[in-house]
Amino acid sequence: MAKYRQVADQLKADIASGEYGPGAQLPTEPELGERFGVSRTTVREAIGTLSDEGLVTIEHGRGVFVTPPKVVKRLDSRDRLSRARRQENKGAFLAEADKQGFTPSSSVRIAFEPAQDFGEVLGIDPEDEVCVRDRVQRADGKPVQLAVSRLPREITRGTVLEEVTTGPGGAYARIEEMGYELTHFEEIVGGGMATAAERAMLGEQVRAVLRVRRIAYAGEKAVEVNDMVMPADQYELRYSFPAD
Amino acid sequence: MAKYRQVADQLKADIASGEYGPGAQLPTEPELGERFGVSRTTVREAIGTLSDEGLVTIEHGRGVFVTPPKVVKRLDSRDRLSRARRQENKGAFLAEADKQGFTPSSSVRIAFEPAQDFGEVLGIDPEDEVCVRDRVQRADGKPVQLAVSRLPREITRGTVLEEVTTGPGGAYARIEEMGYELTHFEEIVGGGMATAAERAMLGEQVRAVLRVRRIAYAGEKAVEVNDMVMPADQYELRYSFPAD
DNA sequence: AAGTGGTCTAGACCACAGC
DNA sequence: CTGTGGTCTAGACCACTTC
Structure with a gap:
């Protein structure tokens, strides 16, 4: 399986397990790259899929945050x-x-x-x-x-x-x-x-x-x-x- | 404006103008890169936005095609x-x-x-x-x-x-x-x-x-x-x- | 100024489609 | 086998937020 999918799946699991709770900030892209042993580009691709699925919200200059449950x-x-x-x-x-x-x-x-x-x-x-x-x-x-x-x-x-x-x-x-x-x-x-x-x-x-x-x-x-x-x-x- | 957006906008315009009609194949990624003077990565980012909007359909190993009107x-x-x-x-x-x-x-x-x-x-x-x-x-x-x-x-x-x-x-x-x-x-x-x-x-x-x-x-x-x-x-x- | 994500490059190798 | 898109790297510089 592609590395960026593995990274994405691991991050999803961490969010589901509560390691990163609602509103919590994920580690920065370089940090995640080091942790998973992949380049920053690959980390960004993984985060992109989470963002597409609405799991995280990306804020330029601030960080990546677990999307809190929406008020529907x-x-x-x-x-x-x-x-x-x-x-x-x-x-x-x-x-x-x-x-x-x-x-x-x-x-x-x-x-x-x-x-x-x-x-x-x-x-x-x-x-x-x-x-x-x-x-x-x-x-x-x-x-x-x-x-x-x-x-x-x-x-x-x-x-x-x-x-x-x-x-x-x-x-x-x-x-x-x-x-x-x-x-x-x-x-x-x-x-x-x-x-x-x-x-x-x-x-x-x-x-x-x-x-x-x-x-x-x-x-x-x-x-x-x-x-x-x-x-x-x-x-x-x-x-x-x-x-x- | 970011280069990949410029490329995306130009491709959108070409599709709208009929230069690439329904079902037509777009030039390959390296070709587009040369035409616009950008790297293949940037071309892919542009095509990705078109794909997200449903304008084109990407087929691995075959090419990128203008999405024909859907039978809704x-x-x-x-x-x-x-x-x-x-x-x-x-x-x-x-x-x-x-x-x-x-x-x-x-x-x-x-x-x-x-x-x-x-x-x-x-x-x-x-x-x-x-x-x-x-x-x-x-x-x-x-x-x-x-x-x-x-x-x-x-x-x-x-x-x-x-x-x-x-x-x-x-x-x-x-x-x-x-x-x-x-x-x-x-x-x-x-x-x-x-x-x-x-x-x-x-x-x-x-x-x-x-x-x-x-x-x-x-x-x-x-x-x-x-x-x-x-x-x-x-x-x-x-x-x-x-x-x- | 420092730290974050956003964009971009040049190049490499992999996976799939089609002849 | 060839040509297409898919993945990945290492590094650079830009733009936004915060102090």
């Missing part, structure tokens, strides 16, 4: 998006913050573009304009989610939906006030590795991400498509559905 | 797990194969163990035995999903559920015949990097995976917990739920 954000979309929540004046992200006890904040960038590929899912012409709401959502100041909403401009034109702040109950409450009564949501869940751009926003240590596309419907009409990206190790999505 | 398996759990499907004598994986047009196969390993941590979710004592059905599911011979089901042995004892083949309609059909009428499912979706063991089973090129835990309920009673692992780039999970 559990999202039950159906509850979180319920009309009841909106009537409590809570948007989806605020409802989540409320339940999990973190301080939410977000920055929003608004733009208007041709719908292009999104025309198909929204049921509009590719050249019709959409309102793009590009958000970075933070928990206690740390970015935890990227979300890009697109809404047909025929719905948003001249409304607060084209402003940074959408007001109590969030965007969905405003959409319903426009006369589009939301009937159901569809969520399409995928995953993958974070791109360099996503890591720049969510944190360089982020590896795997969950990608969720939520489509909000008013009857047969799709009124919003929201593409979200979140670090996989920080989220759990929960869905319930009947057996028949 | 779209799973609509609610439909796939419907009673109607079971009454068509199709288990979940068979129903999926039917819909997407691949030839399914699977190998099953049966074991009996104390429930331990799974006792909590199944509502039984941690020392009560569960029947463990450990499966590798293949599409056209290629492993595409790992699934480990655990069922309380009080349900499975002496039934075909403790055999390799569960018969028409799959395990859920047998559970209902035991008198446990399924009422609803819960699915908890997470993600992460594949472990070395998972890569050994699903393919060494697999990076990000989706992890789905499905819990089947008969009323308030959980009758099965099924932990599934699937390559993230091959799956899309679809859920619908009402807005109220």
Whole structure:
């Protein structure tokens, strides 16, 4: 077996055995090289695999640390998006913050573009304009989610939906006030590795991400498509559905 | 910016521009090193990031190839797990194969163990035995999903559920015949990097995976917990739920 | 300034694929 | 056998954190 795998396996065992507890700093790369009788390059390759698996967190200039157990954000979309929540004046992200006890904040960038590929899912012409709401959502100041909403401009034109702040109950409450009564949501869940751009926003240590596309419907009409990206190790999505 | 990032960005651009089309082979590592004026190590680092992002597939001894667009398996759990499907004598994986047009196969390993941590979710004592059905599911011979089901042995004892083949309609059909009428499912979706063991089973090129835990309920009673692992780039999970 | 991880080199040998 | 990627080395210098 390759040396770097042997080193990785030994380090994993040491972490599992508690020799390096949560948050503990591992020996430096040169120290590990000497201990295992391998070059620093090989040690780095071993540490890289541990980092990929999320076992350790590498901090430039500081050291390598055993990743403490994550506080997982559990999202039950159906509850979180319920009309009841909106009537409590809570948007989806605020409802989540409320339940999990973190301080939410977000920055929003608004733009208007041709719908292009999104025309198909929204049921509009590719050249019709959409309102793009590009958000970075933070928990206690740390970015935890990227979300890009697109809404047909025929719905948003001249409304607060084209402003940074959408007001109590969030965007969905405003959409319903426009006369589009939301009937159901569809969520399409995928995953993958974070791109360099996503890591720049969510944190360089982020590896795997969950990608969720939520489509909000008013009857047969799709009124919003929201593409979200979140670090996989920080989220759990929960869905319930009947057996028949 | 680091050289390996520059190289990676240039290769990405070349792929996006179509200079290297889907399935095309990239120049060899020494060739790229010469072209960009960097060492082979640096080229490998660049290619590694492309591989992580799923843009290219590395084949030992053959070369580096632009990953062709994936045939994504779209799973609509609610439909796939419907009673109607079971009454068509199709288990979940068979129903999926039917819909997407691949030839399914699977190998099953049966074991009996104390429930331990799974006792909590199944509502039984941690020392009560569960029947463990450990499966590798293949599409056209290629492993595409790992699934480990655990069922309380009080349900499975002496039934075909403790055999390799569960018969028409799959395990859920047998559970209902035991008198446990399924009422609803819960699915908890997470993600992460594949472990070395998972890569050994699903393919060494697999990076990000989706992890789905499905819990089947008969009323308030959980009758099965099924932990599934699937390559993230091959799956899309679809859920619908009402807005109220 | 000292200590940590990040990048890079030139070269060697190994393992796998394909003729 | 040849060509490809996989592993490994010893050493150098850079960038970030901390004192």
